[in-house]
Amino acid sequence: MTKDKSIFIKNIYYMLSYAFTTLRKSVYDNIRKEPFDNIHNLFAAILSKGIGLQLKQGLYKEYMGHADNLTTLRGKINIPETIRNKMRNQIAVTCDYDELSENNLMNRILKSTVLLLLKQKNVQEKYKTELKKEMLFFSGIEPIELTHIRWTDIRFQRNNQTYQLLLAICQLLIEGTLLTTEHGEYRLAGFLDKQRMERLYEKFILEYYAQEFGARIKGFSSKALQIPWQLDDGYGALLPVMQTDITLVYGKQMLIIDAKYYEHTLQTHFDTQTLHSENLYQIFTYVKNKEAALKGTNHKVAGMLLYAKTDEPLVPDHVYQMSGNQISIKTLDLNREFSEIAEQLNRIVKDFFHIEIDKQTEDIKWPD
Template structure:
C-alpha cells in the first residue's frame, strides 16, 4: 500500500477545505459528514456540489470570437471571406463578431473532467447520477483534450474566482492522476503524485495558521514570504529567490517552516540514516538571512522542517541550536483523526509563540 492511501480520505477533505476556503460554504457541509472509502468518490462529491451551485448562479460566460457566414451583418465584415462568397455566387456575408458564451475553457475543463470521472468504475453510481444530470446543462460546452490543458496559463478574475476550488480538483485529477491505456482511453491512476500532494500539504499548513491564528489573534501572521539575501556588495546576479513555504510572525518572533512531503523522510548514506542535507541547508540559510535582515531590532528567528509522516520506523522529532538559532525537525502524521492533527499544529505555535486558541 502506498503512502498516499494511508492518509485518511477525510483528512484530504480537511486539507482542501483550508487550502480552498470555499469548501467551507454551506453547500458543501454534507460532504464532511459522508464516509468515503475512495478518494475519487470524495472528488466526485465535491464536483457535484460545486457544479450544482454554479448552475444555480449561472455558468460563467465570456466573449468568444466567432467568424461565420450570415445573411445579415453582425459585428465586423470579414472582407476576404465575403469576397470568396461572392466569387462562389453565395448570398452571404462573412462576419467577425464576439458572442457571450458558456463554451469557454473553464466550463470545458469541468465537463471534460466529469466525463472522465463518469468512465471510472470506482466511482459510486449515486455521484455519477448527480453528475450526469448536471452535464445536461453543459450541452453547448465542448469536450477538450485533457492532456493539452496549460494550467499555468489559466487566469481567474473577480467574476470567475468561484471556479478556483473546482479547477484545483480537476487539476489534481487530470495532471497528477491521468494515465493512458494502450488503446488511447483514459483512466485514473492511484492518487496522487508526490509533487502535487506536497503543494497541497504546504498550502494546507499555511492556510491553517492564517485562518485559525491569523484571524483570531491580532498581530499574528501566516504568509509565504520571500527573504532577501544579505549581501556584502549587493550583487545578487544569478542568486535564486528565497521563497519560504510558511513564515509565522508574532511580536518579535519569527518561525520559518519548510513543509516537506516525501515518500522517504530520511536519506541513507553508507547505511546511516540522516535528515535530508539539502533540506537542512535550506532552512538554515533562510533563518540566518532573516536573522541578518532583522539585525538592530529586537527579534528571535527560528526554523522548522515539518515532514509529513511516512511508514518509516524512525520519525524525526529533534531540536537543534545552530549558531544562535533554534532549528527543529518535526513530523506530522496525516493518518489520524483531524482533531489530533490540529492539536499538533496548535502546539507548534504554543511552543514558539506562547499563544493558544
C-alpha cells in the same frame, strides 16, 4: 504513507477546506460526514455538489470569437472572405464578432473531468448519477483533450471566482495522475502523486495558521514570503529566489517553516540514516539571511522542517541550536483524526510563540 486510508482521505477534504474556504459552505456539509475509501469518490462528491451549486448561480460565460457568413452586418467585416463570397456569387458578408458563450475553457475542463470520472469503475453509482444529471446542462459545451489543457491560461476574476475550487479538483485529478491504457483510453492513478500532495500540504499548513491564528490574534500573520539575499557587494546575478512555504510572525518572533511531503523522511548513506542534507541547508540559509536582514531590530528568527509522517519507524523530533538560531525538525501525522492534527499544529505555535491556545482561540470549532 498511511495505514488507515479512509482517515487519510477524509483529512484531504479538511486540507482542501482550508486551501479553498468555499468547501465550508453548508452545501458541502454532508461530504464531511461521509466515509471515503478512495480519492476519486471524494473528488466526485465535491464536484457533484460544486457543479450543482454553480448551475444554480449560472455557468460562467465569456466572450468568444466567431466568424460567420451573415446577411446583415455584425461586428467587423472580414473583407478578404467577403470578397471571396462575392466571387462565388454568394450574397453574404463574412463578419468577425464576439459572443457570450458557456463553451469556454473553464466549462470545457469541468465537463472533460466529469466524463473521466464517469468512466472509472471505483466511483460509486450515486455520484455518477448526480454528475450525469448535471452534464445535461453542459450539452452545448465541447470536451477538451485532457493532455492539451494549459492551466496557466486560466485567469480568475470577480465573475468566475467560484470556479477556483472546482478547477483545483480537476487539476488534481488530471495533472500528473493520468495513465493511458493500451486502448488509448485514460484511467486514473490510484492516488494523488507526491508533487500534488506536497503542494496541497504546504497550502493547507499556510492557510490553517492564517485562518485559525492570523484571523483571531492581533499581530499574528502566516504568509509565504520571499527572503532577500544579504549580499556584501549587492551583486546577486543568477542567485535563486528564496521563497518560504510558511512564515509565521508574532511580535518580534519569526518562525520559517519548510513543509516537506516525502515518501522517506530520512536519507540513507552507508546504512546510516540522516536528515535530507539539502532540506537542512535550505532552511538554515533562509534563517540566517532573514536574521541578517532584521539585524538591530531585536527579532528572534527560527526555522523548522515540518515533515508529513511516514510509516518509517524513526520519527524525527529534534531541536538544534545552530549559530545562534533554533532549527527544529518536526513531523505531522496526517493519519489521525483531524482534531488531533489541529492539536499538533497548535502545539507548534504554543511552544514557539508561547501563546496560550485555550484563551486566544476558545471560539475555534474543530471538524468532527
